[in-house]
Amino acid sequence: MSTAQTSVKSSGFVKPSIGKIARAGLTAGLIAAVINTLVWFIGNAIDTLSIPLPMTPISSLIGVAAGGVLYAILSRFTSHANTIFIVIAVIFLILQIFPPIGAMSTPVMPGFPLFNLATVVAAEIMHLVAGVLAIVFYTRTSAA
DSSP states (O other): OOHHHHHHHHHTOOOOOHHHHHHHHHHHHHHHHHHHHHHHHHHHHHSOOSSOTTHHHHHHHHHHHHHHHHHHHHHHHOTTHHHHHHHHHHHHHHHTTHHHHHTTTSOSSTTOOOOOHHHHHHHHHHHHHHHHHHHHHHHGGGOO
8 A cells, every 4th residue: 555545544534536526516506506496485485585596596506516626626635625625614604694794785796686684594594505515515525
């Protein structure tokens, strides 16, 4: 057994293949898209949401895919990819608290309406759903 293989095995981290990471991302992204679409319908039933419905699953898939790119890079260059990924993902989740709240006073993009409270709550829930699913699915790809 080579030294490189020994250090990977002794750390408990097995480098997942790009295919395994992609499958995990697709699964997490699709689950997030479905759950977040349900969140959108529930939120929209409470009060009209400022987020258009098509933006919900698309944003879920893009966010989870971005996490997958980061995870793939980390898994190639460090044997602590899971720990580093979780820390970065949690930081991003914390930072994602502020844009929906800010969108109550400043539009997200030109031409977008201001967010109402229902939109802020729905967006926060959607961020958590996508983030938690990304963390769970990507970090499990390195299981031996």
